[in-house]
Amino acid sequence: MNLMTFNGYFDNAATSFPKPPSVAAASAVYLNEIGGPYGRSAYGRALEVSRAVEGARSQLADLFGVKDSARIVFAMNATQAVNTVLFGLDLKDAHVLVSPLEHNAVMRPLAELERTGLCRFEVLPHAPDGLVDLEGIGRALTPGTALVVVNHMSNVNGLIQPVAQIKETIGEIPLLVDGAQSAGNLALNLEEWGIDFFAFTGHKGLLGPTGTGGLYIRRPERLRPLLYGGTGSRSDSFEMPEFSPDRFEAGTHNIAGIFGLSAALADRPDARHEEADFIRLIDKIRRLKSYRLLVAEDGGRQGRLFSLCHRSLPSSEVARRLFERHKIETRSGLHCAPLAHRTLGTFPDGTVRIAASPYHTPGDFVRLFEALEDIGG
């Protein structure tokens, strides 16, 4: 992408683009020059790869406010990380509370657990924009509540949930935070906040390759693995190792992807726009009578994405016109988050989602606004 021209890619909540140039270069160096496995052997290539993978793990721990990087385990994406928690905890006969803006990465595994009679779930009390009602949490808890799941930054309206206060309110009950949209976009301090599980992906806000991501686990000994297989350790046993990260990393890692992710973490670009530019874009669209905006009520809880729907045109038609007339790429529909759309009153039609990246300039936002104005009338 030529960044001197208009950047019309606003689908960064699905997968971010562009990436820092060093991302592809680092993956290529692994594929073309280094090769070799993570662990398992002690020759030069294996050692170099092992150092790089552990280096990436340490970078993530530093970014997330985690002291012991062994508590960060790699996975292919946030979905796998969430599944690791939901199928790895003992949720038999348990009650699970979820935020009202959950993605299907959470809802489909939970629905499967409920369908097979293992657990039941309920939605936390909340405000109309999906903000969890902290004072109402106490009434929602039951003696059997074994897990609370909260989407940190909504992939529909961008609302940022107060996860530290939620953890403070629920005490010892484990909190799983879905950080698919927040990692890379928000400052994180997982240990200080007392978060028990944090699922993240590498290919959205962290600006890394697809197929990378992982899970922070505060107490790894309490979780069963999702995948079983070779780890290069305790190879004389049919049992998975009991220690992290090996317990949760069966099979060969996405090493080329992890090289790229490490480069993305080391080479993160400064944003080419200010937060105020993004807020200004929202305020300008708010004044267009033909659109309904889906944003956080409290501007201080707004991440760098939001949704809109046209008063008469279907969202798919708005997205089509944005692309065909203005070369603007957005995602329309339900964004794999039907619960969020039910909460926000946009189910089943869905919305058009606008998700910014650090590479957007204030000029890109102006062009987007003009396109919406042109289409919206």
Next chain:
Amino acid sequence: MKGRVLALFKSTHQVIKGEGALSGAKISYRIIPVPKSISAECGMAIEIEEKDRPALENVLRERGLDVHFHEEQ
């Protein structure tokens, strides 16, 4: 080799952490495959001189790393 010991770790993660600790403490080392006669550990062991063992134990303890030693015959 006489006068040398092997530091054995349970995971690749810990070997790399251990290597970082050794580099920081300026202790000379070699990373070698774990001899099959010793264990089925993670594939890498760190070989050091016997005289450096107390220093290594100190730096590893500071970092909360588990290690056990095997004296080479």
